[in-house]
Amino acid sequence: MDKHELGMFLRNRRERLRPEDAGLPSGPRRRTPGLRREEVAVLAHMSIEYYVRLEQGRAPRPSGEVLAGIAAALRLTDTETAHLHVLAGTVATGPTRLRRDVRPSILTLLDRLPGTAAFVVSATFEVLAWNDLAAALMEDFGRLDPDDRNLARRAFLRPDADGGLYGSSSAASFRQAVVMDLRATLARHGDDPAVTGLVADLRAGSTEFARLWEQRDVERVPMLTKTFRHPAVGSVTVDCDSMALEDRDQHLVLYTAPPGSRDADALTLLGVLGPGAAVPGRRP
Incomplete structure (x- = not known):
């Protein structure tokens, strides 16, 4: 309690x-x-x-x-x-410490999703696993230290020059969702230093996070679509789906586009270009 x-x-x-x-x-x-x-x-x-x-x-x-x-x-x-x-404290909250290991079956699934940018995030928004298309669309996570793969830190402490996240037009909505989810995560894993440390860093380093945190909201609105401004292929709008992996308190995030659409063609091109396509400075 x-x-x-x-x-x-x-x-x-x-x-x-x-x-x-x-x-x-x-x-x-x-x-x-x-x-x-x-x-x-x-x-x-x-x-x-x-x-x-x-x-x-x-x-x-x-x-x-x-x-x-x-x-x-x-x-x-x-x-x-x-x-x-x-x-x-009237319900069971599951493991008190976050798990960072991803189920082998999910790792296999990531590489069997053609045309889909897929990645797994922890309850603290750390990117734990990803496929090549996710790296091409967003960032080559394999080149980053684990601390730099945290999307919450990226959104609040190291945003793009225009305040976005990988050029996403829904960065503000994402930041609101991060705050709501982290409040629920803190309630479930209040004795995990990874959780308490992240929240403390964000409250100290971002006035926007601190303001949103004090609102104590937990009712988030799902983001059904997201538009990225990509340096290699231009604007890409994707459908967003998030599937809970409840046994480890993780989420599998899937970005797709309707078959035959211009956005689907852009994802196909990114699949050919590979993770290096997300390097800043590469323009369409």
Whole structure:
């Protein structure tokens, strides 16, 4: 149970909820945003004292029934409710340390996906494995030290000159998704130095990350397409699919384009050019 973060999450969501959203009058005398603590307690059918102690990080672990009442009172989404349970320590969170080894079957699969840029990322956005087309589209990861293969560090601490990520037009959305995913990762692996160290570095090194982190959002919108401005083939728009590898808390990311499209032709050309195609300075 992460008492401090649980309390902060409850307060953040309470202050975001308008009284009228909960069927309460807004009234002219409210001095703080959102609902009052006592209002949440009444809506959640629990004592005011206990809810206050939860927000202050002084209460013992709440039961599943109490959390269900709080989730209903705060109008939490399914994703936010699941995050609430993780913070409260009422669900199994799996291995406490991240695994960096990729299943051999997934490594084999990467090389059997023609026309698909595919790679595996850890829960901290470290690129663990990739095929040649992913290296040609994004970067030759094999030439980088492991620390430099982290997409979260790349997005916030070493972005492209125009603020993008490999020329991607969706860099801002990606950065928001990174923050949300890392908050969930920290809840699952709070004792892993790789996780806590990454979050600390990003909070210290990026004002944008620090701002987004304090919003405590966990409900992300999937990115269905992404456009890269590539130095060798120009603009390439790809469909994005991400498949969870739950046993190791990793994701297999796939970039594809509709057969016969100009973007599919660009991916085919990148497959011929190989990883060196992503070298900055090479122009179409």
